Every structure is written in structure tokens, then in C-alpha cells.
Amino acid sequence: MNSIKPVKAEDFARSLGLPSDEAGLPTRGSIAEAVRSFVSVNRVADRDELEEWFLTLASAAGYTGEMLKKRFRSVCSQLLAAGDCAAASRESSTFLISVEPKTVDLETEEYVILGDAPGEAMSGAGKNVIRRVGRQQGSVSLFDHLSPPPWPAIAESLALNQDTSPSQILTSVRLSGGLPEHHQQSGLERKYEVSLQGTSSRLCLAADGEQDVPLLCFQGEQGNERRIRLDSDEYLSWLYLSETGIDGTRDWPEDLPLPSTVLAALTLVGEPLDDDLTRWDLSDKARTTLSEWLGIPLAEQTPVTRDPAQSKVIDSSASARLLVAAGPGSGKTWTACMRVSRLIEAGTSPSRILIISFTRAAVAEIRGRIASFLKDPRDAYQLNIQTLDSLAWSLNAGAGGGSQTSGDFDGSISAALKLFADPEDWLLDEIERYQHVLIDEAQDLTGARRALVLAMLRNITDECGVSVFHDPAQAIYGFLDVSLQGVEKELESWEPPFENIALDRNYRCKSPGLEAMFSEGRSLLRDTGLDAREIYSRIRQRIEETASPANTRRAADERRDTFYLYRWRGQLNSAIDQALRNGTPFRTRLSQHRNLVQPWIAATLHNFVGRAISRSEFVELYSELRPHPGLPAEQAWQSLCRICGTTATEIDLARLAEIMLGRSPLPEVAISDVGPRSAPLFSTIHAAKGREAETVVLSLPFEPNDKTDDDLLEEARVLYVAATRASSELRLAASPRGMKTLNNPSRRTWREWSRSKSPAAKVEIGCPGDIEPTPYSSSSQSRDDANFVLWQSSERAQSVGLTFADGRYRITMSDTGIEIGTLSNEFNMDLRSIAEKLTQEKVYPARNIEGAFMLGATSVANLDEAGMPSFTLVPILSGAPLVFFNRA
Known part of the structure; x- marks a missing residue:
């Protein structure tokens, strides 16, 4: 046994x-x-x-x-x-x-x-x-x-610019002094508190009766404590990450809840070291990837050591007058902010420093970076940092010109310029109080704006220093009426004289060949002894010598850190059309569309009837979406609450529809780049200015003929800007065939198709106004079917067909035949205009058009006569389908 x-x-x-x-x-x-x-x-x-x-x-x-x-x-x-x-x-x-x-x-x-x-x-x-x-x-x-981090929403809730860098959010709040008093919370019992190392800020959760209140607390200018109520408990955790970066997950505070999106990211690329999910092991590659997703670099991307030119700028006295030519990747912003911080530490009063920046987003970034360099960050709050538009409005208000400041920006600039024609004592007192003036992005100051800056500089005292940062090589807009070299010559002839300093070292480039080409290109564009044709030819030649051919497909081309750049919008449209036909993934920013809204809104609400929706109703409908949107239901709810919430448990759908029908985009739920975030970017060169990528594939334009010298110089600068978007590799591709542009509000591009006996043209589809804003069918079943297939295809490109019926082209899914939208009468009128240009005869577009695509879907809203809201999905169209025209 x-x-x-x-x-x-x-x-x-x-x-x-x-x-x-x-x-x-x-x-x-x-x-x-x-x-x-x-x-x-x-x-x-x-x-x-x-x-x-x-x-x-x-x-x-x-x-x-x-x-x-x-x-x-x-x-x-x-x-x-x-x-x-x-x-x-x-x-x-x-x-x-x-x-x-x-x-x-x-x-x-x-x-x-x-x-x-x-x-x-x-x-x-x-x-x-x-x-x-x-x-x-x-x-x-x-x-x-992964869902993107909610930085724009957090910045907006704290009354900051939505483009504020995540790592600068807390600094910007501290410098601004916080929100108005009605946001303050006093006498609340704190349930927990997390201090941020190296700052006076604390993240708190307090009890107000039975309700928990998330608070950001920090020390105010007078030493008093400021308390700001946040819109969401989860924002506490995101603000902690904004200060610590991904390294904060090495030892996550026990009291702070880990955001579900962050937990998803850590789960996918790391390993937890405990069952509380508060300590994580991440490889170097994982840390780099998650930091890129967060938008917070692992370390400040600034020069480790200064080069002599940077030291010269930073260490010059407050009375020095500097004309600083700073190319892309040269550490310009770092150098400018270090210069200001050094002036303050050396004794210059922050209130007597004027900084003129080109955009409001740059204003927030500059103040935050200067604060990070100062021993007492509160000094940065005393700086007078303005855009030129806001400065002009301030001067007009000082002159008592209320009526003058009620117009547009150009009118305000012109009114401020007139003040300097015969300056009054108050204006001279205002200008003469400054000890140093710093002007950023001077190459973008043209026309009346340029004249206003020069007029102001003529009226400062001889002891007032000036630092002008500019890059003549990046002035690429054809409407510029004055070249930047004219500004240089004018400033160089002034007394006291300006000293020219060039920041030539490139901290962006990882390729010695690219760095050498960038440096030579800048020198050529600044060489006044060469004629325009030679400058253009030599820059083009250096680009061709440095770049590699793009005649083979590489894995890097399929990644998000690759840009495909085109000189003209018609070329971009041709490239998009070809990629759609080939099934090649890409993303692009539809700059002409300013109010594309995330599709999950209409997918959730399209069958809901009512002026308001409760939290439980929304979560139930949202949770039933298949495929799931990926965004947690609570985060989606909080996004809508910040836009149109009446209480913590109800949102006003009529208000949501009203906002969606307006012209302003909704940053909380807006669609920016259309297409997979992992795919390469297709863009015009102009739209890519200010952005950078590891690899740039430049569609080299044809050499211009019969161009003026100014046009040739502009084309040379365009090529230079395109090349300097690359940090590791530049590759050249042949230019796709361009398209003509209709001279009307749509600016639709098209080109004649000569491979057919019948008149035909490739016609861009997807211009603003192409889709009827009203529901495309009176049948509720048809709308349900359309919303279902649009949600299924909301994030991927799909082929669609166009069929003419009842005076409009109906849009149908090519694989199912389900109708998903209707093209507007404006599209029909543009087809008639193209037909006239093609034949000068009376011809009619074909009833069926193939070769159109949808890149995804967007939510649209409608309000009926009774003010009842409704929401539906409509396709985002793209491509250039072939349209045949038939003679009568």
C-alpha cells in the first residue's frame, strides 16, 4: 500500500x-x-x-x-x-x-x-x-x-495662463499673491498637510463640516498665510508632482491620493515596492518617458557651464546697453532671466526693471524662471513684465485716454505712439524711472510696435541700461515691413552705444554636423556684404550637405519626435492626403479650427434630455461608453464642472452648449493636434516655429525664381528656421506637388487633375464651415447610429464617401454606409468656383465623390428655440478627394 x-x-x-x-x-x-x-x-x-x-x-x-x-x-x-x-x-x-x-x-x-x-x-x-x-x-x-496631465485646467483654476509650465505653477501662484479673497478658506480643521521641500507651500485637505476642502497654502508678501481652495482633491497630488517631477513617486506621501492616470503610468512602466503603492522602482528609460509625459524635465535643460558670451551678458552692469543676437537652442531665455536676477542681486530695485515680452505665456514663464534664480523669489513679483500691447494700454490709461484704449490692439499701439510725439512730464517721469529695460524677441516687433519701442528707448535716461534679445535669422513673415538688420543698424548708431553680443553656442543640437550648419547659417544671414541670391544659395547648399536623404522609411519616422515640415499649406495638404491613402499614421494641428472639442462629451450626452445633469447620471452614461474613453469618469466630470458646474453634483448643460457654440476654445476639453500622439507631426514651417524634435524631415521647396532680394532673404530664413527645429537629425525629402488657393474666406486649396478626359480636380476637404452645424438627420435612430460609429472611430482615420442628395453632400462611412454628417452650402459654392476656373463652362460636380477621410470626431452643441441643449458628434474631415465635373 x-x-x-x-x-x-x-x-x-x-x-x-x-x-x-x-x-x-x-x-x-x-x-x-x-x-x-x-x-x-x-x-x-x-x-x-x-x-x-x-x-x-x-x-x-x-x-x-x-x-x-x-x-x-x-x-x-x-x-x-x-x-x-x-x-x-x-x-x-x-x-x-x-x-x-x-x-x-x-x-x-x-x-x-x-x-x-x-x-x-x-x-x-x-x-x-x-x-x-x-x-x-x-x-x-x-x-x-494615457490621458494627458491636467496642467492647463489646474493653471486656469489658479488664474494663471494655461500655457504656464507645470514646474512653474506653484512659483507663479506665490508671485501673483493668490486668488481673490472669495477663494480664501479660514478656520478650517486640517485633516492632513504635506509640505513642499524648499518652499513655504503646503498642500492641505481640510474639513468644512461634512465636506473636504483641498487647499494650497503659502506665505504671502506680508508674511501672512494665504489659502487657496482648489477645484479638485486630485489637484493636490498633481501640484505635488509639479514640484517634485517623476522622482516624487520614489516615496509618495501617504496622505496624498495617487491620481489614477499616474497609477496607470507607473503600473505600465514600473514596479511597486510596497502594497500601499507609495514607492516605485523605475528604470532610467521609464523615468525619462514618464517625465516627458508629465511635461516636467528630469533636470533643468540649461547650460551646465556658461560660455563667455553668456557670462558677458549676465555679468554686465545695469547701465550696459546690449544687443544680443541669440539663435535657437542658445539658452536665450536662461541667459535673459539670469541677467535680470543678477541685476537684482547686485542692488537694482526690481520695480525699476522693465521687461517687454512678446506673448502673455512668455510673461509667466520669464517671471517664474527669474524667481527660481533669486534668493528671495518674492522680488520677481516686483518686476514690471508686460507685453507691448499691455504696456501701450497702460500708457494710454495714464494719459487719461479711456476712449483710446477701447479699440483694438493696433489702435492702442498707435495711440501710445502718438504720446511720444510730444511727451508730457508724467510720461517722461514714467519712462525715466527705469534703470534697466529688457526686450525679448525683438525680431517680432514690426511696424507701429517697432516704432513704439524705439520711441520709448529714445526717452530713457543715459544711465538706463538696455538688453535687446533678437534673432534676425528667424524673421520669416513676408508681411514684415522692416528688416531686423535695420533695427540693428539704428541701435548701433545711438549714444550711449550698444554692444553687440552673439550667443552662438547651440545647446539644443546633439549632432556636430547640425551645430556647424546652424552656426554657418546664422553667419550668412547676418552678413551684409553678400547679395540675397548668394545667401539663399549657400544656406540651401549647407542644408543639403548636412542633411541625409529621406528616401527610405526608418523606424524613427513613425515616432512622435519626428516633424515633417512643408513650405506651403497646399504641400502640407497634399502630404496629408497621401498619408491617408497609404494608411500612414500622422498627427497635425488644424490651426484653422479653434474649437474642436473632445468627442467623449457628445458620446456621453447625445441621448440625454434636460438642461442639467447630475453627477450620478453622468457617471452612469460615461461608464457605458464602449470603447471606454480612457479618462477616469471622475476626471471627466471635474473637467465639465470647471466649465459649467452649478454645484459639486450638477452641471448646467445649457451653459455648456452656449460655451461650445461660442468662438473661444475650451482648453479643458479641447483637441489640439489631431491624430495619434505617438505619430510624427505634419506641419508647415511657419506653424512649427518655436517647436523642436529629434528628427526633422524637411520637404525642400523648389528654388525660387524671379524673386526680389527681400523675398529671397525671407526664403533663406524660412529654410534656416525649418532646419533648426531638429536636435539630432535633419533629412530632406522631395516637395509634394502644391495646390492653388481660392481667394475667399475658406482659403480652400485645390489643383487640376490632368489624368482624366473629363474635367477634374483634387479639392481640399475639412475647411472651417464644411460641416453643417445642425443635426444631419431628423431620425433619432439615424443619429444614434451615426454617434455610435463616430465614437467607435473617434480617434482613428477612416475613409468616407460623399453623395449628393437634396442639395447637399451627405457624408457616409465607406465600410458601413452609415450617414455621419452633411457638407455645407459653402462647400458646394467652392466647387462651383473651382469648376469655373477649370473650364470657364457650366459644369457640375459629380454626385459621388470618393477619397475623402475623417481624422476623428469632435463634439458639437445646439440650443433649440426653447433653450434646450443637445449634443452630437461630427466628423473631422481631411484629405483632397478627386472631384469630377460633368458638362450639362
């Missing part, structure tokens, strides 16, 4: 698929596998029943105790946050739902698979909750899978 041998606990646990780790608990990977299996079999699983089932299974293997429950729940939190399964709530129960499989490219040379994909992943029985797989076709980038 065989004896029965006892089975060791660890062997039995392993046979159940629950091996233990060094802590004596089932590995996180094995728990995740068990959860996935249960959810996959049941499709929908009650979370309490799932936990009971797992604890029973684990107890059979000898695992018990509260630590086991804690680990199980933390693993479930990771799976839900990462998107391995979805969750829905009904009454008091939470359900886990199986989702379709998705492969995510982690941007770290690793791939993971999420959802119901049994047998397709490597073993997940170890520490990793998420399953790794090999390289997969059709993978989604990590940046497209």
Missing part, C-alpha cells in the same frame, strides 16, 4: 498558480493572472464576489490575513487604472468588466498587452502585474493610451 506524502504549502500554492514572493504573499503577477482569468470567464464580475473567490483560493494555499487582502485590492487598483479591465458601479456594487485586447508601446523598447488576451503574453506570475509581449503591429503608444 502506497503511503500518502504530504504536499508542501509552497508546492501546492505553485500548482494553483499562486507562488509566493519574499514577503510570503502571492506574487503580484500571479494575483493579476487570477483576476484576469475570473473576469475573462465571467465577462462581468462583482468585485466583492471576486475578492471572496480569490481569498478562498488563496486560503487553500495557506495564505491568510489582512496583508493578503491589501495586496489583492492594490493589484485590482493597478489593473483598473492601467486599462486591463474596466469598472462600472450599480447602486452599492462595483463590477469589473472584460475589455477588448490592446497592445501598448511603452516607448522604452517594451510592449504590454491589456484586456482579454489569453495565451498571448509572456508569463505574468512574477512581480509584474502587466503582461509583456514582443513587438506588435498596430500597437498604441503609451502617450495615446
Whole structure:
């Protein structure tokens, strides 16, 4: 008779698929596998029943105790946050739902698979909750899978510019002194408080009766404590990250909740070191990737050591007059901010320093960076930093010119300029009080703005110093009426004289060849002894010698850090059309569309009837969306609350519709670049100014003929700006065939198609006003069908057909035939204009047009006569379909 041998606990646990780790608990990977299996079999699983089932299974293997429950729940939190399964709530129960499989490219040379994909992943029985797989076709980038951080919304809620850098948000709030008093909260009992190292700021959660109140607390100018109520508890955690960056996850404060999106990111690329999910192990590649996603660099991207030119600018006296030519990547902003901070530390009163910047976003950035360099950051608040427009309005107001400041910006500039024709004593007193004036981006000051700056500089005292930062090589706008070299010559002839300093070292370039080409290009554009034709030819030649050909497809071209740049919008449209036909992923910024809105709004609300919606109603509708939007329901709700919330539990849909119908974009829910965030950017050269990428593929334009010298110089600067967008590699591609432009408000591009016996043209589709703003069908079933397929295709390019019926072109999905929209009469009129230019005859466009595409979908709103709101999805069209014209 065989004896029965006892089975060791660890062997039995392993046979159940629950091996233990060094802590004596089932590995996180094995728990995740068990959860996935249960959810996959049941499709929908009650979370309490799932936990009971797992604890029973684990107890059979000898695992018990509260630590086991804690680990199980933390693993479930990771799976839900990462998107391995979805969750829905009904009454008091939470359900886990199986989702379709998705492969995510982690941007770290690793791939993971999420959802119901049994047998397709490597073993997940170890520490990793998420399953790794090999390289997969059709993978989604990590940046497209994750929701973007809510920095614009946080900045707006704190009364800051929405473009404020995440790392400068807290500094900017401290410098501004906080929000108006009605935002202050006094006498509240604090439940917890997190201090930010190296600052006087604290993140607090306080109790106000039964309600929790998130507060940002900091020391005011008078030494008193300022308290600002935040719009969301989660903003506390994001503000903590804004100050610490991704390194804050190494030891996350126990009291702060970890945002679900951050938990998703950490789960996908890292490993937790505890079951509280407060300490994480991240590789160097993962830290770099997550820092890029956060928008907060791992370290300040500034020169480690100064070059002599930077030292000359920074260390010059307050009375020095400097004309600083600073090229792209030369550390211009860092040098300018260091100069101002050095002046303050040397004794110049901040209130007697005037800084003129080109944009409001730059104003916030400059003040924040200067504050970070000062021993007492509050000194930066005393600086007078203005755009030229705001300075002009201030001067006009000082003159008592209320009527003069009520017009547009150009009128205000002209009115301020007239004040200097015969300056009064108050104006001279105002200008003469300054000890130093710093002007940024001087090449962008043209016409009356340029004249105003020069008039102001003529009236400062001889002891007042001036620092003018400019880059003549980047003046690329053809409407400029004065070249920047004219400004240089004028300033150089003044007394006291200006000293010319060039910041020639490039801190952006990672390629010696690019750096040499950038330097030579700047020298050529500043050489007044060469004629325009020679400057253009030599810059073009250097670009051609430095760049590599783009005749083969490389993996880098498919990445988000690649720009494809085109000289003309018609060339860009041709390239977009070709990419759509070839199925090549790309993203582009539709600058002509200023109010594209995230599609999840209409997808959630299109069947809802009412002027307001409660939180529970919204969450229920939102949770039913398939595919799931990816954005947590609470975050989506908070976004709408900040736009049109009446209470914490209700939003005003009529107000939301009214705002969506207006001209102003909604930064909280706006669509910026259209297309996958992981795909390369297609852009005109002008639209890419100020941006940079690892690789730039430049569509080299044809050499210009019969151009004036000014035109040739502009073309040379355009090429230079395009080339200087690259930090590692520049590649050249042939220019796609351009298109003509209609001289009307739509500015639609088109070109004749000569490969057909019948008159035909390639015609751009997707201009503003192309889609009818009203619902495209009176049938509720048709609208439901359209919204369903538009939501299914809301983030990927799809082919659509155009069929003429009842005086309009109907838009239908090519694969299903479902109608998704209607083209406007403006589109019809543009087709007639093109027909006239083609044939000078009476011809009619074909009833069927093929070759159009939708890049995605946007939400639109409508208000009926009774003020009742409705929401629907409409396609975002693009491409240049071939239109045939038939003779009568």
C-alpha cells in the first residue's frame, strides 16, 4: 500500500498558480493572472464576489490575513487604472468588466498587452502585474493610451495662463499673491498637510463640516498665510508632482491620493515596492518617458557651464546697453532671466526693471524662471513684465485716454505712439524711472510696435541700461515691413552705444554636423556684404550637405519626435492626403479650427434630455461608453464642472452648449493636434516655429525664381528656421506637388487633375464651415447610429464617401454606409468656383465623390428655440478627394 506524502504549502500554492514572493504573499503577477482569468470567464464580475473567490483560493494555499487582502485590492487598483479591465458601479456594487485586447508601446523598447488576451503574453506570475509581449503591429503608444496631465485646467483654476509650465505653477501662484479673497478658506480643521521641500507651500485637505476642502497654502508678501481652495482633491497630488517631477513617486506621501492616470503610468512602466503603492522602482528609460509625459524635465535643460558670451551678458552692469543676437537652442531665455536676477542681486530695485515680452505665456514663464534664480523669489513679483500691447494700454490709461484704449490692439499701439510725439512730464517721469529695460524677441516687433519701442528707448535716461534679445535669422513673415538688420543698424548708431553680443553656442543640437550648419547659417544671414541670391544659395547648399536623404522609411519616422515640415499649406495638404491613402499614421494641428472639442462629451450626452445633469447620471452614461474613453469618469466630470458646474453634483448643460457654440476654445476639453500622439507631426514651417524634435524631415521647396532680394532673404530664413527645429537629425525629402488657393474666406486649396478626359480636380476637404452645424438627420435612430460609429472611430482615420442628395453632400462611412454628417452650402459654392476656373463652362460636380477621410470626431452643441441643449458628434474631415465635373 502506497503511503500518502504530504504536499508542501509552497508546492501546492505553485500548482494553483499562486507562488509566493519574499514577503510570503502571492506574487503580484500571479494575483493579476487570477483576476484576469475570473473576469475573462465571467465577462462581468462583482468585485466583492471576486475578492471572496480569490481569498478562498488563496486560503487553500495557506495564505491568510489582512496583508493578503491589501495586496489583492492594490493589484485590482493597478489593473483598473492601467486599462486591463474596466469598472462600472450599480447602486452599492462595483463590477469589473472584460475589455477588448490592446497592445501598448511603452516607448522604452517594451510592449504590454491589456484586456482579454489569453495565451498571448509572456508569463505574468512574477512581480509584474502587466503582461509583456514582443513587438506588435498596430500597437498604441503609451502617450495615446494615457490621458494627458491636467496642467492647463489646474493653471486656469489658479488664474494663471494655461500655457504656464507645470514646474512653474506653484512659483507663479506665490508671485501673483493668490486668488481673490472669495477663494480664501479660514478656520478650517486640517485633516492632513504635506509640505513642499524648499518652499513655504503646503498642500492641505481640510474639513468644512461634512465636506473636504483641498487647499494650497503659502506665505504671502506680508508674511501672512494665504489659502487657496482648489477645484479638485486630485489637484493636490498633481501640484505635488509639479514640484517634485517623476522622482516624487520614489516615496509618495501617504496622505496624498495617487491620481489614477499616474497609477496607470507607473503600473505600465514600473514596479511597486510596497502594497500601499507609495514607492516605485523605475528604470532610467521609464523615468525619462514618464517625465516627458508629465511635461516636467528630469533636470533643468540649461547650460551646465556658461560660455563667455553668456557670462558677458549676465555679468554686465545695469547701465550696459546690449544687443544680443541669440539663435535657437542658445539658452536665450536662461541667459535673459539670469541677467535680470543678477541685476537684482547686485542692488537694482526690481520695480525699476522693465521687461517687454512678446506673448502673455512668455510673461509667466520669464517671471517664474527669474524667481527660481533669486534668493528671495518674492522680488520677481516686483518686476514690471508686460507685453507691448499691455504696456501701450497702460500708457494710454495714464494719459487719461479711456476712449483710446477701447479699440483694438493696433489702435492702442498707435495711440501710445502718438504720446511720444510730444511727451508730457508724467510720461517722461514714467519712462525715466527705469534703470534697466529688457526686450525679448525683438525680431517680432514690426511696424507701429517697432516704432513704439524705439520711441520709448529714445526717452530713457543715459544711465538706463538696455538688453535687446533678437534673432534676425528667424524673421520669416513676408508681411514684415522692416528688416531686423535695420533695427540693428539704428541701435548701433545711438549714444550711449550698444554692444553687440552673439550667443552662438547651440545647446539644443546633439549632432556636430547640425551645430556647424546652424552656426554657418546664422553667419550668412547676418552678413551684409553678400547679395540675397548668394545667401539663399549657400544656406540651401549647407542644408543639403548636412542633411541625409529621406528616401527610405526608418523606424524613427513613425515616432512622435519626428516633424515633417512643408513650405506651403497646399504641400502640407497634399502630404496629408497621401498619408491617408497609404494608411500612414500622422498627427497635425488644424490651426484653422479653434474649437474642436473632445468627442467623449457628445458620446456621453447625445441621448440625454434636460438642461442639467447630475453627477450620478453622468457617471452612469460615461461608464457605458464602449470603447471606454480612457479618462477616469471622475476626471471627466471635474473637467465639465470647471466649465459649467452649478454645484459639486450638477452641471448646467445649457451653459455648456452656449460655451461650445461660442468662438473661444475650451482648453479643458479641447483637441489640439489631431491624430495619434505617438505619430510624427505634419506641419508647415511657419506653424512649427518655436517647436523642436529629434528628427526633422524637411520637404525642400523648389528654388525660387524671379524673386526680389527681400523675398529671397525671407526664403533663406524660412529654410534656416525649418532646419533648426531638429536636435539630432535633419533629412530632406522631395516637395509634394502644391495646390492653388481660392481667394475667399475658406482659403480652400485645390489643383487640376490632368489624368482624366473629363474635367477634374483634387479639392481640399475639412475647411472651417464644411460641416453643417445642425443635426444631419431628423431620425433619432439615424443619429444614434451615426454617434455610435463616430465614437467607435473617434480617434482613428477612416475613409468616407460623399453623395449628393437634396442639395447637399451627405457624408457616409465607406465600410458601413452609415450617414455621419452633411457638407455645407459653402462647400458646394467652392466647387462651383473651382469648376469655373477649370473650364470657364457650366459644369457640375459629380454626385459621388470618393477619397475623402475623417481624422476623428469632435463634439458639437445646439440650443433649440426653447433653450434646450443637445449634443452630437461630427466628423473631422481631411484629405483632397478627386472631384469630377460633368458638362450639362
